[in-house]
Amino acid sequence: METDCTTHDSAAPEAEGVKAVKDVKDVKDVKALKADGAAQKSAPAPLPPGTRLLHIGPHKTGTTSIQGALFAAKDAMAGHGVEFPAHSRHPMEAALAVCALPGMMGDIKPTEGHWKRLVDAVHATGKRTSVVSSEFFADAPDDEAIARIVDGLGRDQGRVHVLVTLRPLAKIMxxxxxxxxxxxxRMGYEDWLEHMLRKPPYEKPNPSFWHRHRHDRLVERWGRVVGPERVTVVVVDDRDRDGLLRAFEQLLGLPGNLLRPVPDAVNRSLTLAETEMLRNLNVEFRSNGLPDELYSKLIRNGAVMHMKNACSPAPQDVKISTPRWAVEVAAGIGAEMTERITATGVRVIGDPALLSAVPTAADDASVVPRIAPAVAAQALYGALAAAAAAPVRNTAPAKSRSVHQTSSKELVKVLGHRCLKRLRRR
Structure with a gap:
């Protein structure tokens, strides 16, 4: 069984949306919505002073970019009456805790203390405007969890306003x-697309995907709890690199250009070759039965983290390409989601027709990925550096068999558990 970022038991309602995809020709029917989108291109009115703006993502909609900009400008924002109460750029642990979700593979499970710390910080802002952002709030499994989030931040005072940022599915996948x-x-991209788009109930291997990215149902869930008048949807236009920052400034009543992009190499997407290298490593890791905590320490926070920091993709590096059929299916789903979101009555900023746009040319998914030796070396060094941070000492020799008499699979498993033991001690 593949590992999901988070776990949900709510895939059934999202699956209905995939089955109901219309023919891509019907995408043209959403042209009527373009007038609404054009009307929203004027600057949106700022939210009332004292609003607690809750940005819930979902994932891959510019969340890291906006979180970095907000955190970097928190002192400047405070001078304009807007607080960023989180103690870090991204209060992921707090969001996971209140949603009762386990988090990333091998990481320590967040506790209620993480959520309480954030709530206390929000309430400490008093009557000033504040903003909190985490894409993991979109993973709230049901209305009860959403109510718990909103109540904690001050629904009884009528101050919570939910912000949803959206991009086309073809960009997100x-x-x-x-x-x-x-x-x-461990699943390859095209096989994964087949499962997500063509194999009911569309929940394997990652049930969280449609819970996050069936965007109409996401907006409906939060609208049921806070009311549609307290939900704003921002459609991200990738052609306008700073458009999302400007939208946040306008909603928060901040001066223009106060929020600036913050470079973040750690959050960059992997190239196709890097992803395939990691995917094959995942196959070896799981087949040898190594513990999840070791994966977190040595692979995700060791090899991958160092590779991202040390290596920037070159122009010739192959990006992950989506086949034409999947792009067309995604556009059809986007058209249906656009209609339902518009019907909810929430405020929409930007052009909703972008969510169902079909690219003029499909990506070439037939390219064979090749990873540069330098990139592979940096990944290997990252894992070694993570292991060296907790050196193995006094390793006892094998009692019954020498290393040469032990199979490589069993040897890797033993060494992995020993390394993990030393990491835990440290």
């Missing part, structure tokens, strides 16, 4: 797949 691979997924 490759980014989300490589992120799942970074959390242990």
């Amino acid at each position: 490759p980014s989300q797949w490589q992120q799942y691979v970074q959390n242990g997924l």
Whole structure:
């Protein structure tokens, strides 16, 4: 069984949306919505002073970019009456805790203390405007969990406003797949697309995908709890690199250009070759029965983290390509989601027709990925550096068999458990 970032038992309602995809020709029917989108291109009115703006993502919609910009500008925002109460750029642990979700493979499970710390910080802002952002709030499994989040932040005072950022599914799918691979997924991209788009109930190997990215149902869930008048959807236009930052400034009543992009190599997407290298490593890791905690320490936070920091993709590096059939299916789903979101009555900023746009040319998914030796070396060094941070000492010799008499599979398993034991001690 493949490993998901988070676990959900709510795939059934999302599956209905995939089965109901219309023919891609019907995408043209959403042209009527373009007038609404054009009308929203004017600057949106700021939210009332004292609003607690809750940005819930979902994943792969510019969340890291906005979180970095908000955190970097928190002192400047405070001078304009807007607080960023989280103690870090991304209060992921707090969001996972309140949603009762386990988090990333091998990481320590968040506790209620993480959520309480964030809630206390939000309430400490008093009557000033505040903003909290985590894409993991979109993973709230049901209305009860959403109510718990909103109540904690101050629903009884009528101050919570939910912000949802959306991008086209065709843009999200490759980014989300490589992120799942970074959390242990072993399935190739085209096979994964087949499962997500063509194999009912569309929940394997990652049930969280449609819970996050059936965007109409996401908006409906949160609208049921806070009311549609307290939900704003921002459609991200990838052609306008700073458009999302400007939308946040306008909603928060901040001066223009106060929020600036913050470079973040750690969050960059992997190339196709890097992702395939990691995916094959995941196969070896799981087949040898190594513990999840070792994966977190040595692979995700060791090899992958160092590779991202040390290596920037070159122009000739192959990106993850989505086949034409999947792009067309995604556009059809996007058209249906656009209609349902518009019907909810929530405020939409940007052009909703972008969510169902079909690229003029399909990506070439037939390219064979080749990883540069330098990139592979940096990944290997990252794993070694993570292991060296907790050196293995006084390793006892094998009692019954020498190393040469032990199978490589069994040897890797033994060494992995020993390394993990030393890491835990440290």
